[in-house]
Amino acid sequence: MFSFGDIMSEAFVLILNWDRNLSEIVGLSLYVTLSAVLLSCLIGLPLGAMVGAFRFPGRGVMTVILNALMGLPPVVVGLFVYLMLSASGPFGPLQLLYTPAAMIIAQTILVTPIVAALTKQVVEDLHGEYAEQFASMGLRPQERIAALLWDARYSLMTVALAGFGRAVAEVGAVLIVGGNINHVTRVMTTTIALETSKGNLELALALGVVLLVLAVLVNAVVMALRASAVRAAYA
Amino acid sequence: MLRRHLFSLAAGAALALGLSGAAQAQDQFIVVQSTTSTQNSGLFDHILPIFQDKTGIEVRVVAVGTGQAIKNAENGDGDVLFVHAKAAEEKFVAEGHGLQRSDVMYNDFILVGPPNDPAGIAGTTDIVAALTKIAETGATFASRGDDSGTHKAELKLWKEAGIDAAAASGDWYRETGSGMGATLNTGTAMGAYVLTDRATWISFGNKGDYQIAVEGDDRLFNQYGIILVNPEKHENVKAEAGQAFIDWVLSAEGQQAIADYKIDGQQLFFPNANG
Amino acid sequence: MRDTVMDMTPAEVATRIPLLEARGLSFDAGGTRLIHDLSLSIPEGRRLLIMGANGAGKSLILRLLHGLLTPSAGQVLWQGQAPDEKARRAQAMVFQRPVMLRRSVLANLNFALSVHGVRGAERAAEAAHALELAGLSELARHPARVLSGGEQQRLALARALVCKPRLLFLDEPTSSLDPASTQRIEDLINAAHMRGVTIVMVTHDMGQARRMGDEVIFLHAGQVAECGPIDQVLGKPRSEAARAWTQGRLYTGTTF
Numbered sequence: 203m204f205s206f207g208d209i210m211s212e213a214f215v216l217i218l219n220w221d222r223n224l225s226e227i228v229g230l231s232l233y234v235t236l237s238a239v240l241l242s243c244l245i246g247l248p249l250g251a252m253v254g255a256f257r258f259p260g261r262g263v264m265t266v267i268l269n270a271l272m273g274l275p276p277v278v279v280g281l282f283v284y285l286m287l288s289a290s291g292p293f294g295p296l297q298l299l300y301t302p303a304a305m306i307i308a309q310t311i312l313v314t315p316i317v318a319a320l321t322k323q324v325v326e327d328l329h330g331e332y333a334e335q336f337a338s339m340g341l342r343p344q345e346r347i348a349a350l351l352w353d354a355r356y357s358l359m360t361v362a363l364a365g366f367g368r369a370v371a372e373v374g375a376v377l378i379v380g381g382n383i384n385h386v387t388r389v390m391t392t393t394i395a396l397e398t399s400k401g402n403l404e405l406a407l408a409l410g411v412v413l414l415v416l417a418v419l420v421n422a423v424v425m426a427l428r429a430s431a432v433r434a435a436y437a
Numbered sequence: 438m439l440r441r442h443l444f445s446l447a448a449g450a451a452l453a454l455g456l457s458g459a460a461q462a463q464d465q466f467i468v469v470q471s472t473t474s475t476q477n478s479g480l481f482d483h484i485l486p487i488f489q490d491k492t493g494i495e496v497r498v499v500a501v502g503t504g505q506a507i508k509n510a511e512n513g514d515g516d517v518l519f520v521h522a523k524a525a526e527e528k529f530v531a532e533g534h535g536l537q538r539s540d541v542m543y544n545d546f547i548l549v550g551p552p553n554d555p556a557g558i559a560g561t562t563d564i565v566a567a568l569t570k571i572a573e574t575g576a577t578f579a580s581r582g583d584d585s586g587t588h589k590a591e592l593k594l595w596k597e598a599g600i601d602a603a604a605a606s607g608d609w610y611r612e613t614g615s616g617m618g619a620t621l622n623t624g625t626a627m628g629a630y631v632l633t634d635r636a637t638w639i640s641f642g643n644k645g646d647y648q649i650a651v652e653g654d655d656r657l658f659n660q661y662g663i664i665l666v667n668p669e670k671h672e673n674v675k676a677e678a679g680q681a682f683i684d685w686v687l688s689a690e691g692q693q694a695i696a697d698y699k700i701d702g703q704q705l706f707f708p709n710a711n712g
Numbered sequence: 713m714r715d716t717v718m719d720m721t722p723a724e725v726a727t728r729i730p731l732l733e734a735r736g737l738s739f740d741a742g743g744t745r746l747i748h749d750l751s752l753s754i755p756e757g758r759r760l761l762i763m764g765a766n767g768a769g770k771s772l773i774l775r776l777l778h779g780l781l782t783p784s785a786g787q788v789l790w791q792g793q794a795p796d797e798k799a800r801r802a803q804a805m806v807f808q809r810p811v812m813l814r815r816s817v818l819a820n821l822n823f824a825l826s827v828h829g830v831r832g833a834e835r836a837a838e839a840a841h842a843l844e845l846a847g848l849s850e851l852a853r854h855p856a857r858v859l860s861g862g863e864q865q866r867l868a869l870a871r872a873l874v875c876k877p878r879l880l881f882l883d884e885p886t887s888s889l890d891p892a893s894t895q896r897i898e899d900l901i902n903a904a905h906m907r908g909v910t911i912v913m914v915t916h917d918m919g920q921a922r923r924m925g926d927e928v929i930f931l932h933a934g935q936v937a938e939c940g941p942i943d944q945v946l947g948k949p950r951s952e953a954a955r956a957w958t959q960g961r962l963y964t965g966t967t968f
Contacts, residue, residue: 289513384498
């Protein structure tokens with residue numbers, strides 16, 4: 203009934219006839235996802251590094267919680283954020299529901315545990331190597347965190363990419379808090395869900411291919427940045 | 438060095454969030470809580486630009502099942518409710534969540550089924566009799582199961598037939614718990630009968646070899662209503678702009694715009710506002 | 713005779729109060745006492761070696777003195793006082809296996825200087841000078857982790873010295889290096905010593921001990937078996953443990 207040739211050629215046509223509507227959707231997807239990944243890194247990198255590098259009471263519990271939160275169902279996060287931002291909720295007066303900001307908040311909640319848990323692992327391994335040297339140099343806690351994050355920067359790019367992957371592919375949470383409003387909160391994944399529900403399966407899959415291409419491009423850009431950063435650092 | 442980077446990133450993110458909030462505040466827009474059937478049919482894409490050109494008010498549609506749309510509107514997350522479940526809408530108004538309810542338009546529900554017609558009901562017009570035969574033969578039936586307007590209409594019909602379909606849930610009665618389009622995708626894939634609104638069916642792109650089995654029964658009438666969310670309950674409700682939209686939809690011009698919307702020459706919705 | 717610090721002139725304080733002192737240090741791990749009641753004092757400018765067989769506790773003592781480990785009993789004093797952050801920053805340590813940050817050679821030095829609050833032009837000058845002393849100027853932009861073992865250890869030493877410590881701990885810094893690399897490390901250490909840096913070094917190498925040490929503490933099973941001037945301890949050892957070691961025998965006794 204469906205041929206993958208048809209789907210690929212439909213995807214190709216979509217990309218060839220790139221219109222303003224598609225630009226808008228792709229642009230919003232990138233804006234929401236990259237903002238969420240950025241915020242998640244701002245929270246998750248130091249948080250993960252602290253759990254990875256320091257011994258403190260409750261560290262084990264925190265590790266378990268972070269690891270468990272990596273599996274948060276997006277719909278649950280979406281509902282939670284909806285209840286927070288709803289006009290009847292505690293943050294209703296901010297009027298953020300059905301805006302890109304609400305989608306960014308939901309995705310940040312989804313991605314932060316991933317960034318924090320993976321950062322913890324990366325930093326813990328590195329800290330095992332550096333701990334005595336740092337203690338010898340008399341580094342203050344914040345200096346340790348900064349140095350560990352900086353020295354783990356190339357591994358942490360992969361961590362950020364893992365977060366990006368989760369966020370860009372996510373539909374359940376952004377659908378609930380964004381509302382999939384045309385020209386306002388419609389992103390790649392909610393468009394795919396909408397086209398699927400309209401029975402336009404080829405179009406939906408073709409959009410999926412575009413999303414995939416987008417993800418590949420972002421990964422390629424980050425990897426290229428990483429390579430040139432390595433070159434620049436040691437030129 | 439790293440700290441400086443992080444700081445500029447944080448500032449950038451805060452700025453981005455702030456800007457998006459500010460941009461929203463400037464535009465005049467309303468949020469309409471509506472249903473997947475109106476959205477998926479493409480009706481809004483047809484009528485909303487006309488309204489926006491005339492008034493400058495942007496209409497943002499959140500399309501969910503009628504049950505969820507009503508719930509969202511009760512929470513004040515929307516200015517206008519535009520759904521199709523008259524009893525639930527009247528309850529919404531009676532409880533003070535909304536102001537006056539007005540009829541806007543109607544279309545009808547149809548029962549679609551596979552070409553081999555396992556219940557032997559193709560071409561009939563008595564929906565209650567058809568549902569009874571489906572239950573008797575145990576032919577598969579896919580239900581929305583999501584408290585939507587279509588789901589409520591379907592449950593009412595089972596009740597009239599005196600059949601407790603929910604008791605067969607998981608057997609021949611399959612509750613998908615999802616939207617109209619998703620239920621059609623699922624139902625056609627499993628060879629089940631599906632009750633759908635005509636607009637969604639006409640615009641649905643994945644019909645396969647499915648056909649309309651039952652149509653034309655008065656009990657399949659599908660009325661859409663529109664209600665302004667009560668601004669006294671939720672002060673964020675944009676009563677003026679919301680009322681402007683309602684007035685326009687009920688006006689001769691709005692009604693004509695609805696009537697003009699066709700797919701493949703077929704009219705999808707029939708305006709019937711009283712005013 | 714005056715016998716309290718309060719009565720002495722600063723010059724007298726400097727000569728009479730040791731730079732670093734250990735009083736009754738013990739260290740337990742997993743229910744075993746690894747260091748027993750160790751006391752020593754290190755005057756400023758001294759070169760003290762810590763020797764002993766594998767497992768005698770040499771590295772442990774270095775870490776206890778440097779404050780990387782907390783003693784189970786006893787205390788370490790810096791100029792007669794409990795060490796504070798300032799004391800910590802007046803000390804540096806080079807490990808047996810150099811710990812290289814994942815940065816360039818120059819950035820490794822810059823990092824140490826930044827931690828000590830040295831920035832800008834001063835930092836650039838200090839780092840360049842340290843690179844030159846260590847013979848690493850050509851490699852400044854290379855990633856530190858691709859250097860050879862000898863180069864890495866020279867960088868570790870340069871990084872330790874660039875912040876001008878008063879006391880330098882060295883944990884077998886040349887144990888895995890060839891003679892030429894060893895020579896360069898020893899030269900750098902000696903140069904530091906000439907500038908007044910106090911040296912505390914663990915070594916297994918008797919030749920190195922004779923070249924580099926003023927005094928030696930010989931450890932056996934976590935206790936001081938013998939201590940004194942290098943030539944005396946290595947030339948005419950009084951303890952059975954030191955005698956056995958200098959003769960290349962394994963000593964497993966519990967007395968000295």
